[in-house]
Structure formats: structure tokens, C-alpha cells
Amino acid sequence: xxxxxxxxxxxxxxxxRRQALLAYAFxxxxxxIFLIFRHGPAIVGLILGLxxxxxxxxxxxxxxxxxxxxxxxxxxWRALWNTFYYTILSVPTDIVLSLCLALALNRQLRGVWLFxxxxxxxxxxxxxxxxxIWRWLYMPNGLINGLLQLFGLPSIAWLSDTNWALxxxxxxxxxxxxxYNMLIFIAGLQAIPIEFEEAARxxxxxxxxxxxxxxxxxxxPVFILVAILTTISSFQVFDSAYVMTNxxxxxxxxxxxxxxxxxAFDRYQMGYAAAIAFVLFIIILTAxxxxxxxxxxxxxx
Amino acid sequence: MSSIExxxxxxxxxxxxxxxxxxxxxxxxxxxxxxxLIVIALVMVGPFLAMISVSLQLGxxxxxxxxxxxxxNPTLDNYRAILRNAHIGxxxxxxxxxxxxxxxxxLITATTAGYAFARMRFPLRQFWFWxxxxxxxxxxxxxxxxxxxxxxxxxxxxxxxxxxIPGITSAFGTFLMRQYIDGIPLDFEEAARxxxxxxxxxxxxxxxxxxxxxxxxxGTLQFLNxxxxxxxxxxxxxxxxxxxxxxxxxxxxxxxxxxxEVLAGTAxxxxxxxxxxxxxxxxxxxxxxxxxxxx
Numbered sequence: 001x002x003x004x005x006x007x008x009x010x011x012x013x014x015x016x017r018r019q020a021l022l023a024y025a026f027x028x029x030x031x032x033i034f035l036i037f038r039h040g041p042a043i044v045g046l047i048l049g050l051x052x053x054x055x056x057x058x059x060x061x062x063x064x065x066x067x068x069x070x071x072x073x074x075x076x077w078r079a080l081w082n083t084f085y086y087t088i089l090s091v092p093t094d095i096v097l098s099l100c101l102a103l104a105l106n107r108q109l110r111g112v113w114l115f116x117x118x119x120x121x122x123x124x125x126x127x128x129x130x131x132x133i134w135r136w137l138y139m140p141n142g143l144i145n146g147l148l149q150l151f152g153l154p155s156i157a158w159l160s161d162t163n164w165a166l167x168x169x170x171x172x173x174x175x176x177x178x179x180y181n182m183l184i185f186i187a188g189l190q191a192i193p194i195e196f197e198e199a200a201r202x203x204x205x206x207x208x209x210x211x212x213x214x215x216x217x218x219x220x221p222v223f224i225l226v227a228i229l230t231t232i233s234s235f236q237v238f239d240s241a242y243v244m245t246n247x248x249x250x251x252x253x254x255x256x257x258x259x260x261x262x263x264a265f266d267r268y269q270m271g272y273a274a275a276i277a278f279v280l281f282i283i284i285l286t287a288x289x290x291x292x293x294x295x296x297x298x299x300x301x
Numbered sequence: 302m303s304s305i306e307x308x309x310x311x312x313x314x315x316x317x318x319x320x321x322x323x324x325x326x327x328x329x330x331x332x333x334x335x336x337x338l339i340v341i342a343l344v345m346v347g348p349f350l351a352m353i354s355v356s357l358q359l360g361x362x363x364x365x366x367x368x369x370x371x372x373x374n375p376t377l378d379n380y381r382a383i384l385r386n387a388h389i390g391x392x393x394x395x396x397x398x399x400x401x402x403x404x405x406x407x408l409i410t411a412t413t414a415g416y417a418f419a420r421m422r423f424p425l426r427q428f429w430f431w432x433x434x435x436x437x438x439x440x441x442x443x444x445x446x447x448x449x450x451x452x453x454x455x456x457x458x459x460x461x462x463x464x465x466i467p468g469i470t471s472a473f474g475t476f477l478m479r480q481y482i483d484g485i486p487l488d489f490e491e492a493a494r495x496x497x498x499x500x501x502x503x504x505x506x507x508x509x510x511x512x513x514x515x516x517x518x519x520g521t522l523q524f525l526n527x528x529x530x531x532x533x534x535x536x537x538x539x540x541x542x543x544x545x546x547x548x549x550x551x552x553x554x555x556x557x558x559x560x561x562e563v564l565a566g567t568a569x570x571x572x573x574x575x576x577x578x579x580x581x582x583x584x585x586x587x588x589x590x591x592x593x594x595x596x
Binding site (some may be wrong): 031033037048123125134142187238 | 334337338341345346347349352355365370411413414416417421422423424429432433436438440443444445446447448449450451466469470472475500504525530531532546547548550551560564567570571574575577578582585586589590
């Protein structure tokens with residue numbers, strides 16, 4: 001009897017071990033690559049900021065010196081400000097426009113799919129590629145200045161003017177991204193039960209009242225989500241700043257990621273670049289935590 | 302009761318002039334809406350149309366306003382020139398190889414890992430799952446430098462494996478597949494198990510065929526991610542012949558033919574994007590809404 005239970009216990013243990021082995025076999029391809037190319041680099045990336053490393057010499061531990069240097073680096077502060085400024089310029093416009101488009105297109109309308117498709121085209125294209133097109137659109141004799149002159153407005157030296165270069169990139173970002181948020185808003189709108197609107201209509205609410213008191217409050221979780229996702233992605237702007245202006249003129253479009261790139265791959269200051277990346281990580285982590293916090297408060301979406 | 306009847310009676314009997322003015326108001330609103338929507342559509346698609354128009358023109362003023370609006374003597378010379386002068390063919394091939402192989406491998410790893418997380422019990426399951434999710438919070442720019450150092454240590458710079466392998470695991474993909482597999486009832490797998498199928502057979506012959514929509518969604522997102530990626534492929538390649546299309550075009554010195562030639566190159570680069578998007582738009586849109594609403 002005792003021998004019997006022991007053997008079933010052993011068999012169960014063996015079965016469980018076989019199952020775990022099988023599970024790890026399924027997990028292996030993903031896990032190995034994750035550990036080597038994601039987890040490992042993430043840990044190294046977060047501590048590399050404590051080292052001085054110019055690739056040629058071996059890395060040297062220098063404590064918080066990189067961060068002290070960052071504090072005294074005017075270009076770093078410029079990059080940080082540029083990134084914030086770009087976010088302030090692009091994110092609110094992006095969200096308001098995409099919400100309006102979603103409200104306009106979330107209805108029975110002939111040819112509505114065609115509009116959605118058109119608005120969505122810039123989203124699927126590579127930023128680097130559309131940046132080449134927009135670099136040309138912004139030229140002194142390009143399409144945008146041509147149109148401005150057509151309406152009797154003065155032309156603007158978009159990408160070579162320190163005051164206009166960053167707004168120019170932000171305008172392109174809105175153009176490229178608005179279709180993405182529109183789609184998320186449409187999905188959010190379609191998740192709102194039609195009964196709410198009907199009930200309000202029966203009670204005599206007009207269209208604006210329905211929007212103001214029913215639709216927008218119910219859309220709040222989606223709105224917050226879109227706001228935070230858009231903010232996070234705008235903090236990572238690089239491709240357009242690299243292709244259209246190379247960080248210039250006079251650092252006017254040097255964003256955080258651009259500054260990471262130029263420190264790491266133009267000047268080979270790997271430790272210093274990693275310290276900037278750490279700052280970026282903290283900013284993005286904060287945004288993610290705010291999102292988590294708000295969603296905890298709101299219940300699930 | 303009577304008051305409701307009265308109200309509906311009033312509502313049913315509006316004055317004729319009122320009705321027609323209401324009708325005209327509605328029509329006017331519609332027309333205005335369409336006008337606004339069309340103008341926005343032109344803004345969204347206009348840059349691409351202008352690009353095509355310029356790429357079909359020759360001469361120094363082709364790229365300037367207002368010549369750029371309409372090709373009076375359309376020609377494919379710019380396309381021939383850019384294909385001859387730059388490594389466009391090579392870049393296109395590189396992008397295609399990297400995106401295709403990368404997408405296939407990404408689908409395999411996401412599906413097997415998602416299956417393990419959804420269906421199997423094993424030690425450290427929670428730990429690994431959270432460690433995958435945590436990577437969603439760490440921006441690629443933090444891992445970029447160590448990844449580059451690792452790849453150069455492996456002597457992988459300027460190779461396909463450097464362009465492909467780091468991108469094939471995605472926390473989002475694993476998460477998506479786990480969610481999708483979670484939603485499939487266990488009945489099918491249990492029936493197969495009773496019939497004597499082993500775990501691999503159940504996975505490959507029962508579960509995977511039911512994952513087609515999720516695979517199409519993730520595959521479309523992954524393909525466009527690979528095809529459109531810029532910073533990473535730029536960092537891990539230095540030879541002109543190993544560039545992907547966006548990197549090659551963006552770092553291209555203006556060729557002899559100038560802008561129309563470059564724009565012919567961008568037009569070529571956009572073709573696969575548009576084709577993949579139009580073919581798989583349903584899945585792509587689902588992928589976006591899923592990634593947006595995952596909450």
C-alpha cells in the first residue's frame with residue numbers, strides 16, 4: 001500500500017516534471033532571445049550610465065559623474081526642452097483632431113471607409129520615408145510655401161529657421177499619427193452601448209448634449225489611454241528629426257533620442273548616452289505609472 | 302397617455318415650410334461634412350500624390366511649385382536613374398528578406414510562448430510572464446546601446462541576423478497570442494488528447510489552425526514594423542549594401558538627378574507598405590485597436 005502511493009507520487013512528480021520540460025521547450029525560442037537581446041541589454045542599459053566608455057578603452061566605473069555632467073550640459077537641457085516642446089505642440093492637436101475625425105466618421109455615411117482609409121495611409125508608412133517627402137514639401141519653393149503664397153501668406157523657411165524647425169516636425173507628426181488615434185477612438189465609440197444615447201434622446205437631449213454628457217464622459221478611459229500612449233511615443237521622436245533636420249539648425253531639433261544617438265554613434269560616448277537613455281526611461285516610466293494609476297481608479301477598460 | 306398622444310400628433314404634423322427648411326438644413330450639414338472630410342483626405346493623401354507627380358517629371362523646376370502639381374511630360378526616367386545610381390534593388394531585397402523571415406520567426410516564437418503561458422503549468426510561469434510584460438515599459442532606446450555593443454561583440458554588424466534576430470521576440474506579440482489562445486475553449490484540445498494525440502500534435506494540428514486571425518493580425522503588424530524600422534537598422538549596418546530601404550534612402554546623398562530621383566525612390570519604397578496594408582487592412586486595424594485598447 002505504502003509502496004503503491006509512493007510510486008503514484010513519484011509518477012505524478014515525473015509527469016509534472018515532463019510537463020514543465022515540455023512547457024520550457026515551447027517557451028525556449030522566445031525566452032532565449034528575450035534574455036539575450038532584451039532583458040540583458042535592458043539591465044546593462046540601465047547601469048551603463050554609471051560608466052565612462054568610449055569603446056576604444058575598457059569601461060570605467062565613475063559613479064554618478066555622467067549625471068552630474070548631464071546636469072551641467074546645456075545641450076542636454078535644450079534636448080529635454082525640445083522634446084517637451086515637441087510633445088506640447090503635437091500631442092494635444094493630435095488628440096483633438098483625431099477625436100473630431102472619429103466623431104465625424106463613426107456614423108452611417110456613404111464612402112466612410114474610403115475616408116478612413118485615406119486618413120490611415122500616413123500611419124502605415126515609414127516615418128523615415130515620409131520625412132524625406134516632407135523635407136521636400138517644406139523647401140523654400142516647395143508645395144507648402146507655394147500654397148501659402150497662393151493664399152497671400154508669406155512663405156516660411158521651415159526647416160532652416162530655428163523657430164520653425166521643431167513646429168514643422170510636430171506638424172508632420174500630427175499628420176502622420178492622427179489616423180492611428182482616430183481608429184482607437186472609433187473603437188472606443190463603438191464600444192459605447194447605443195441605448196445610452198437613445199435614452200438621452202428620448203429624454204429630449206439634443207446632439208450636443210448627448211456628446212457633452214453621454215459620449216465624452218464614457219470615452220474618458222480611451223481618451224486617457226490615447227493621451228498617454230501618444231505622449232510616450234512623442235517622447236521617443238527621432239526618425240523625423242534625423243532625416244529632416246539632422247538635429248539642427250543650432251540644436252533646434254535635437255531631441256532626447258537624437259542626443260542619445262549622436263553621443264553614442266557620432267562621439268562614441270556610450271556611458272554618457274546611456275545616462276541620457278536612463279533619463280528618458282524615467283520619464284516614460286512615470287507616464288506609464290500615471291496611466292496604471294488612473295486606470296486602477298477607473299476600474300477596467 | 303393623452304399628453305403623449307398629443308405630443309406625437311404635434312410631432313407628426315409639422316408645418317410644410319418647417320419641414321423643407323429642416324430638410325435643407327440636414328442636406329447642407331451633410332454637404333459641409335463631406336467638404337471638410339474631402340479637404341482633410343486631400344491633406345492626408347496629397348503629399349503622396351505630389352511625390353508621384355514629381356517623380357514622373359524631369360528638369361530643374363520639377364520639384365518646385367506649381368510644376369510639382371502635374372506632370373506635363375510624364376516619364377519613368379527618374380525611376381530608371383535611381384535604380385541605376387543607388388542600391389535600391391539591394392535595399393529592397395534586404396528589407397524584403399529581413400521583414401519576411403523576421404515576421405515568420407516572430408510568429409513562431411510568439412505562438413509557442415503564448416501557448417505555454419495560456420495552457421501549461423510550469424515553475425516560474427508568473428515570473429517569466431511579468432518579465433515579458435515589464436519590457437513593454439522599457440523604451441527601445443535604453444536597450445539600443447547595449448544591443449549594439451552585443452551585436453558588434455558577436456561580429457554581427459552588417460549581417461542579416463543582426464537585422465532580424467533581436468526583433469523577433471515581442472512582449473506585445475506574446476501577450477496577444479496568450480490572450481487569443483485563452484479565449485479558445487479547451488474542448489478541442491481535450492478531444493484530440495482523448496484520441497491519443499501528443500502535446501506537439503495538439504499544438505500544431507488543433508490550436509494553430511484556430512489562430513489564423515491572430516496570426517494575420519500580428520503578422521501584419523510585425524511585417525510593417527520590420528519594413529518601417531529606422532534607428533535600429535541604421536545603427537547595426539554601416540555598409541551601403543546591407544542597408545534596409547528606409548535607412549538607405551534617408552542616408553542617400555542627393556544623386557545627380559536631385560529631388561525627383563529621390564522621390565522616385567520613396568515611391569518605390571512605399572509600394573510594399575501600401576500593398577500589405579490594403580491586403581491586410583482588416584487585420585492591421587484590429588491589431589491597432591487591440592494594442593490601443595489592451596489597457
